[in-house]
Amino acid sequence: MVTVAHYVGLSFVLFTIGVVGVLIRRNLLTVLMSIELILNAVNINLVAFARQLGDLTGHVFVVFVIAVAAGEAAIGLAIVVSLYRLKSTVSLDDASEMKG
């Protein structure tokens, strides 16, 4: 029997992978994918809880999160492209001039 706890567990694993990805990977594309993982972990949580509670709000929220994630990906990729044009790299560490 698959319970809510299983879904929350799966979501926690995805969230952890996403957070670790953002923190240790320096390639911006990988970081973007890690952020998507975090958002999808959120979606799993919301749907699982919404089912458990018999409440529609969670389902509706998921649709909004997906839409915002699409916008975020578009802007993120645009920034990656302009960074690549200037610096010929998609690594944040290699492109970094400002420190301190």
Add this chain to the structure above:
Amino acid sequence: MTFPFPASDLLVILPELVLTQLALGILLWATVVRKGREATLAWVSIASLAAAAVLIPVAARLSGPLPRAAFGGMLTLDRFSIFFKVLVLLATAVTILFSLKFVGTSSYPGGEYYALLLFSAVGMLFMASGTHLVSIYIALELMALSQYVLAGYFKRETKSVEAAAKYFVLGAFSSGVLLYGISLVYGAAGSLDLGDVARSLAATPRSSLLGVGIVLTASGMLFKIASAPFHVWAPDVYEGAPTPISAFFSVGPKLAAYAIFARIFFVGFGPRAGDWAPVLAASAALTMVVGNVGALLQQNVKRMLGYSSIGHAGYALLGLLAYASGTDARGENFGLWAILIYLAAYLLMTLGAFGLVVLLEAKGYATESVDDFNGLSKKNPLAAAAMLVFLLSLAGIPPTAGFVGKYFLFSAAMKAGWPSLALLAVLMSAVSLFYYFRIARAMYLVEGEGELRWREEPAVAAAVAVCVAGTLLLGILPQPFVALAKSCLLP
């Protein structure tokens, strides 16, 4: 087809509706305006903001007695939200005045720039009145997505693009963390409506699900207001972004973030205040130290102001903490009104200081250093005097707004039982004198070498004059503002 809400709910969001339409209009208009003729767009943008400001009291009058909930509890129009809305509109209008020449004389198109600023302002207006975690999240993203683009707007400047990349990665990450926290709170409390969350939290026992949810939500919020240990993005973004945008980032998004911070944590998580207050206390202490000590080491003025704004975020957290500790013997809730006063003061003095950095024509993009202020008092005594007022205010010296704000905040923290934090705040204010007065010393005591680079810009000068007047007025006559802030509290 029937709507699940009465049509009069639309009146509640009248200012936002009008501002969105005008912003879309400006975006369309921008496609046919030639480069060099874009000042018209800027003035129309300012007029749009003024229209939205005028419509706020109209919306409040027409939509019924305040607080007025709309769209099934998604948004609430109350005096608290109106306070923030007015400040947000003011900050955006001043930013546009700063941008007139800065963007106008650059090689980048101005139209989308102003439209993006207005979209960001719409997001902040909705944040101020959001009372449901869904509407708060969407408003937050509307604000943030516009701002990622604005940070990287000077797309052929490596620093601008780098600032955008850093802001985007950390901003999107923090939104993800915030959202994960929200999803756990949803599971534990069974609702996303802040009022329902509070009722549910008061009735249910402590659980690890809820605890992790609240901590992650708090982390996301601390990120948005640039508090330690989630502050690392702020100095880089403030240094790299176009200067008017840095000014905007240091006030607009912070004000809006404080509005939702206060709403989520007091209206929503209020019943658990005892659990999360220590987390905020730790962050406040760390933020004050990191911001003020970090600023000591900076040569770049924008970067220094970035660190200084981290320090100020730490002071404002004291107000949130004080509010969390409840009411005093007379039943008066301290803390929140002190934050409102402080944020108004912070808005005026920070925008003013950035305005003078805009006027300072640096040698290259984002290279404004303290030395660029050398000898300003001889060349332009009025500008130097204005900067001095802002520096005094930022350091918290009377008779300025910064002093009044800090006085109320620190005394609220004392009364609420956080004397050690109030003491640390006073100590850190003393530290802040060192770096603020490095600029004052450069202006008054150091001879400038060669020609001082200075733009003559009436629009920026007028905005700075308004900030000086506000800073002094709030510092000399605080009583009316205190009365106003006290009438704008959360229920």
